[in-house]
Amino acid sequence: MKIVVCVKQVPDTKGGVKFNPDGTLDRSAMLAIMNPDDKAGLEAALRLKDQYGAEVTVITMGLPKAEEVLREAIAMGADKGILVTDRVLGGADTWATSQTLAGAIRNLEYDLIITGRQAIDGDTAQVGPQISEHLNLPVISYAQNIKIEGDSVIVERQFDDRYHVLKAQMPCLITALAELNEPRYMTPGGIFDAYDAEITVWGRANLVDVEDSNLGLKGSPTQIAKASDKVRKGAGEKVVLDPTESVDYIMDKLLTKHVI
Amino acid sequence: MDFMLDKKHEMARQLFKEFAEKEVKPLAQEVDETEEFPRVTVDKMIKAGFMGIPVPKQYGGQGCDILTYAMCVEELSKVCGTTGVIVSAHTSLCCDPILTYGTEEQKQKYLVPLAKGEKLGAFGLTEPGAGTDAQGQQTKAVLDGDEWVLNGSKCFITNGKEADVYIIFAVTGMIEKRGKKMKEISAFIVEKGTPGFSFGTKEKKMGIRGSSTYELIFQDCRIPKENLLGQQGKGFNIAMHTLDGGRIGIASQALGIAEGALESTIAYVKERKQFGRAIGAFQNTQFQLADMATKVEAAQLLVYKAAMAKQTQKVYSVEAAKAKLYAAEVAMEVTTKAVQLHGGYGYTREYDVERMMRDAKITEIYEGTSEVQRMVISAALLK
Numbered sequence: 027m028k029i030v031v032c033v034k035q036v037p038d039t040k041g042g043v044k045f046n047p048d049g050t051l052d053r054s055a056m057l058a059i060m061n062p063d064d065k066a067g068l069e070a071a072l073r074l075k076d077q078y079g080a081e082v083t084v085i086t087m088g089l090p091k092a093e094e095v096l097r098e099a100i101a102m103g104a105d106k107g108i109l110v111t112d113r114v115l116g117g118a119d120t121w122a123t124s125q126t127l128a129g130a131i132r133n134l135e136y137d138l139i140i141t142g143r144q145a146i147d148g149d150t151a152q153v154g155p156q157i158s159e160h161l162n163l164p165v166i167s168y169a170q171n172i173k174i175e176g177d178s179v180i181v182e183r184q185f186d187d188r189y190h191v192l193k194a195q196m197p198c199l200i201t202a203l204a205e206l207n208e209p210r211y212m213t214p215g216g217i218f219d220a221y222d223a224e225i226t227v228w229g230r231a232n233l234v235d236v237e238d239s240n241l242g243l244k245g246s247p248t249q250i251a252k253a254s255d256k257v258r259k260g261a262g263e264k265v266v267l268d269p270t271e272s273v274d275y276i277m278d279k280l281l282t283k284h285v286i
Numbered sequence: 287m288d289f290m291l292d293k294k295h296e297m298a299r300q301l302f303k304e305f306a307e308k309e310v311k312p313l314a315q316e317v318d319e320t321e322e323f324p325r326v327t328v329d330k331m332i333k334a335g336f337m338g339i340p341v342p343k344q345y346g347g348q349g350c351d352i353l354t355y356a357m358c359v360e361e362l363s364k365v366c367g368t369t370g371v372i373v374s375a376h377t378s379l380c381c382d383p384i385l386t387y388g389t390e391e392q393k394q395k396y397l398v399p400l401a402k403g404e405k406l407g408a409f410g411l412t413e414p415g416a417g418t419d420a421q422g423q424q425t426k427a428v429l430d431g432d433e434w435v436l437n438g439s440k441c442f443i444t445n446g447k448e449a450d451v452y453i454i455f456a457v458t459g460m461i462e463k464r465g466k467k468m469k470e471i472s473a474f475i476v477e478k479g480t481p482g483f484s485f486g487t488k489e490k491k492m493g494i495r496g497s498s499t500y501e502l503i504f505q506d507c508r509i510p511k512e513n514l515l516g517q518q519g520k521g522f523n524i525a526m527h528t529l530d531g532g533r534i535g536i537a538s539q540a541l542g543i544a545e546g547a548l549e550s551t552i553a554y555v556k557e558r559k560q561f562g563r564a565i566g567a568f569q570n571t572q573f574q575l576a577d578m579a580t581k582v583e584a585a586q587l588l589v590y591k592a593a594m595a596k597q598t599q600k601v602y603s604v605e606a607a608k609a610k611l612y613a614a615e616v617a618m619e620v621t622t623k624a625v626q627l628h629g630g631y632g633y634t635r636e637y638d639v640e641r642m643m644r645d646a647k648i649t650e651i652y653e654g655t656s657e658v659q660r661m662v663i664s665a666a667l668l669k
Contacts, residue, residue, distance in 0.1 A: 094297075101297065212301050213335035214358070215348030221294040 027080040027174070029071045030134055032127055032141040032157070033064040033099060035092040039146050045253065060095045063142025067202035069209040070172050071140050072103045078174055081105050083134060087115060087126050093225050100220035101212035112229040117243025120148070124156030125240040129233030131161065138179065139199040143168055154201035164194045167201040289587070298354050302361035305334060306369075314366035317496035318641050323448050324496055327369055331403065336373055338401025341381050345393055347401035352531075356538040356593040360586075363542025364549070367645030368496035370542055374535030375444040375497075376400070379653075380407020383453050383473065383528045387516035396451050396475055408449035409532075410440035410502050411525050418658050420455075420525060421469055425504065427456035432511045434474060436504040439486065442652070446500025447485050452476045453528070454502070455521050471521035475513045482507030493644035530606045532653045534596055537589045537609040540617035540649035544582050547617075547624035547642045551575065554628055554637075565627070574627060578620045585613040604666045611659035614649035621646040 037043070037056035044052040060068075071082045084099040086092050087110040096107030110130045118126060131139065139161075141154035151167070158165035170189060171182035181200060183190045212220075230241070239245055267275055280286045291299065309330050317324050331337060339355040341347020348354075355377060363370030384397045399405040416422030425438025436456055443452075452475070459470040476483060486501030516524050552575065555566035565571050592609035595602035621643035625632035632639050650656045 094293075097293075097297070101301075211305055211334045212297070213348060214298055214301065214339050214350045214354055215335055215343065217294050217297050217301065218348070218350050218354075220297075 027074065027078055027138065028134075028136045029074060029080050029082050029138045029140060030131055030136045031064070031068045031071045031082060031084045031099070031104070032139065032154070033068060033084055033086050033095050034061045034142070034145045034147075035059070035086065035088050035095040036061045036145050036147045058091070058094065060098055061142050061145045061147075062204040063144060063146075063202055065142070065209045066204045066206040067140040067142050067200075068099055068102065068104065069207045070169070070200075070202055071138075072210065073207070074138075074172070074174060075103065083108060083136075085110065085127065085130060087111070087118070087123060087130075093227075096225050097217075097220040097223070098212060100223050101216035102210055103216065106226065107223065108226045108228060110228045110232075114230050114238075114242045117246060118241070119246035119248035120150050120152040120156060121247055122241050122243075122245040124153045124160060125236050125245065126233060127153070128157050128160035129236035130228055131157070132234035133228075133232065137177075137196040139163070139197070141199065141201050143201045143203050151201070154199060158199040161199070164198040165201070166192050166194055166198065169200045169202050170206055172200060172202075172206075295353060295357065298350070299357050299361065301334075302336075302358045303364075305330075305336075306361045306365045310362055310369050311365035314368075314638070315635075315641065317366060317368050319495075319635070321490075321495040323498045324366075324369060324372075325448075328372060328403075328406070328448075331369075331373065333403075335403075337376060337403035337406075338381060339377065341377075341385060341397065341401035345385065345401055346398035347381075351593075352534065352596045353590060353593040356534055356589060359535050359538035360542040360545070360589070363539040363645075364546035366496075367539060367543050367642070367648075368494045370539040371444055371494055371497050371536075372406075374532070374539055375409060376407045376449075378532040378535040379409030379444075379528055380449070380451060380453055382531050383409075383515060383524055384475065386527070387473070387520075387524055388475075389512075391512065392475060392515065400451060405450035406445055406448055408443055408445040408452045409528065410443050410452055410454045411529075412440060412442050413438070414441050418655060420471070420522060423455060423457050423469060423471055425454070425456040427458050427472060427474060429458075429511065430508075433508040434511060434514065436474070436476070436482070436507040436509065438504055440502040441486075442489060443500055443502050444497055444652075446498045446502065447488070448498045450478045452478070452502065453515060454504070455525055458518055458521075461519065470519045471525070472518045473515040473521040473524045474509060475515050476504075476507070476509055480507055480509060491648075493641070493646070493648050495644075526603075529653055530603045531596060533606040533610040533659070534589065534592045536649055536653045537585075537592060537606070537613040540610070540613035540646065541582070541585050541589050543642050543646045543649070544578075544585060544613070544617040544620040547621040547639050547646075548575075548578050548582055550638050550642075551578070551624040551627050558629075558631075571627060574623055578623055581616045582620060585609075585616040588612050603662055607654070607659040607662040610649075610654065611656050611663070614646075614656060617646035617649050618643075 035058050038059045044055040046052045082104045083106045084104045085108040093109050144151035155165050166181045168184040169181045170184045173180045178195050180193050335348050338347030339350045343349040359370045359374050381400050400407050427434045427436050454474045454476045457469045458472040461470045482505050484503045486503050489499040555571050558565045588609040592605040595605040624639040625643050
């Protein structure tokens with residue numbers, strides 16, 4: 027079985043978000059990590075590899091620095107890493123990103139493509155399903171459990187208060203939730219192997235069946251007008267009243283502010 | 287000369303740090319309190335490949351270098367000295383001598399499962415009457431047919447009751463050296479469960495309380511002839527060479543403890559307020575921290591230099607001795623200052639620095655006291 031896993035290097039939002047003066051993310055001031063949902067997707071692929079035997083190829087689009095997440099993936103047990111990087115791909119929104127990744131994946135043989143549900147920097151959850159559309163594949167999103175049965179996958183798809191069990195014939199695409207599993211640690215020896223491994227680097231010229239008009243900033247229907255950090259709330263007001271007075275006080279506040 | 291770590295070492299450090307924070311730190315206080323060997327953590331370390339970091343892949347290890355191993359012990363010890371020494375004793379004192387002196391059969395039989403973590407290793411040199419003076423050994427091994435018969439006891443053995451494979455030193459005869467009669471010492475590989483091999487008392491210790499420190503007792507313990515490690519009579523050299531490597535592990539442990547105490551103290555002085563200001567705003571605190579940080583970094587450079595020396599040189603006794611001497615003394619000094627800067631709270635077991643100060647003390651004692659390190663260093667100077 028051949029599995030392609032799409033991963034993204036994202037800023038670690040745990041340490042807080044930092045912005046440039048122009049409102050864009052200051053990525054250099056934030057630690058870069060493998061997107062958590064993608065890491066769960068990779069772990070799912072590695073478990074399928076452990077269980078059924080598989081070749082796991084990890085692919086990312088990003089700056090040259092994004093090869094770090096590919097090496098991390100190899101240190102966890104992935105077999106190959108492909109970095110898609112090119113100046114003309116910069117500024118891509120979800121549409122242009124999925125076009126790029128689909129264009130790269132067209133070069134590969136695969137039974138299964140796994141992406142994370144969404145990235146913690148954009149939170150759109152669009153790229154995975156869009157790739158499946160471009161490649162004309164069935165998609166099962168929000169996977170919380172994955173099993174293989176013959177040439178099909180059986181996936182538990184998370185849904186509000188329950189889950190759906192879906193079966194799809196491979197090749198297909200699955201988007202994974204961070205809750206899917208607890209990703210394994212890299213091994214020290216895996217890290218050494220990862221730095222000996224050759225990362226395949228592809229540019230625009232390697233993308234198959236993709237129009238220039240669908241790439242990079244120019245190919246992105248979404249344009250960011252302004253970005254800002256969360257608006258800080260005021261200090262708030264603390265009052266000590268008995269329960270009856272408290273209710274009156276709150277009701278009065280809500281009415282004044284036209285909440286009710 | 288470049289003091290920067292390369293990318294793979296940076297990534298390895300990141301791995302060890304993440305593992306230590308997530309898996310080891312939450313248990314550190316409990317391990318100290320209950321004096322229980324952290325088996326759960328060891329099982330996780332086995333899965334993560336931490337038990338055979340510098341062992342070549344062909345023998346079940348990770349095929350990394352000594353520096354990576356040193357960083358692993360350092361990061362583990364930052365949050366828990368007990369966990370650091372479990373890896374150090376296993377790797378430096380058991381895997382390493384088998385890798386260096388073992389026959390191919392011994393490597394396949396013992397090193398492979400040790401490096402994979404399927405078995406845990408220990409090292410028995412110290413005896414009640416033979417610590418620094420290894421010539422005081424009383425444990426004897428006599429060849430009887432195809433078996434060696436061991437009699438005697440070992441004390442203060444790290445990983446004591448938890449280990450599966452032990453490197454044991456014993457007297458195998460007398461030799462004359464420069465007109466003086468001396469004991470001939472040999473090294474052996476002994477498996478847990480061998481009839482005649484039992485455990486004595488468990489030591490109640492000041493620090494590293496979760497590490498399993500036991501007395502080992504050998505009463506007519508018969509082991510196969512082929513379990514002699516290295517040549518007969520070369521035991522003293524094997525022990526000394528093994529301890530050179532072990533000192534790098536303990537130096538890394540000491541370094542980690544010092545770093546952990548420094549980190550805790552930096553966080554604390556920013557929060558703790560006295561006279562209306564964070565105590566970090568007082569120059570006394572600032573100067574103490576500056577000294578602590580400078581010494582910690584100096585220790586780190588010595589430890590990493592020793593690790594690189596073991597990687598590239600045949601003899602690295604002096605580098606290892608300097609690293610252990612300095613890192614251990616820095617660990618003691620920095621943890622003591624850390625407790626002082628924490629004030630009354632630092633003296634309570636609610637704060638990590640109290641445990642770290644107790645854990646630090648042993649690094650000045652085991653695998654060669656600071657005095658022994660000074661002997662090694664000065665002997666090389668006056669040669």
